[in-house]
Amino acid sequence: MAATYDTVVLDIEGTTTPITFVHETMFPYITSNIDEFLTTHWTDPTVRAHVQSIAEQANKDVADGLAQAIAIDLAADSQEEIRQKVLANVSWQMRADRKIGPLKGLQGYMWKFAFESGALVSVIYDDASMAIHRWVEAGKNVYIYSSGSVEAQKLLFGHSDHGNMLGLFSGYYDTKIGAKVEPESYSRIVKDIGVEPSRVLFISDSIKEIQAADQAGLQTVVSVRPGNAPIAEDCGFRTATNFLDIA
Secondary structure (H helix, E strand, C coil), rough: CCCCCEEEEEEECCCCCHHHHHHHHHHHHHHHHHHHHHHHHEEEEEHHHHHHHHHHHHHHHCCCCCCCCCCCCCCCCCCHHHHHHHHHHHHHHCCCCCHHHHHHHHHHHHHHHHHCCCCCCCCCHHHHHHHHHHHHHHHCEEECCCCHHHHHHHHHHHEEEEECCHHHCEEEEEEEHCCCHHHHHHHHHHHHHHHHHHEEEEECHHHHHHHHHHHHCEEEEECCCCCCCCCCCCCCCEEEEEEECCC
């Protein structure tokens, strides 16, 4: 690197983990199992809380004129009507790849059951795992910043094909700190960590995220992995196909 850094902030999808794992394993798990999951866990207080959040979001979407949204009346609809409407709203939101709290919350709760039961085991790139260990051994602090909830992040790294990696990370951030394409989000993260932006290295496969981090004063590297969106050679940022090249 052109300058030294003592803090590393990592994206997940397309960076530490193959983009295919998220889109071909984690998301399909939700679509294939949500009907049975809701039926089995319908009276679970946590599920009921997620249902309420999804209903509130659905009603807001209807009020905002989103054509695919289906209103849910928790007081007047039967329990089966509510369940079917939740399924319908989750379905269209996942097709649209919406990154909103109510959807992420229910997905995260389902993934919790899946990871803890062994139905899902996350995939971490070998070089990413090795580099993270090297950074930590060298005294650097490593953080995660992902659009997935902090709970989902911990499930992924706690149940990986490289074992439980949670002890390697100093902290986790999701979009509660701000959108990943906004420079202010990265400023909030470095302020929360208590370091100078110039001492932080951010790695992501998203050019828009890299641009935002760069504007906030962080060092950056674009992750180039199989299946990721193509990156132009003249993108203006350093790229890496292997974390060990930057570790």
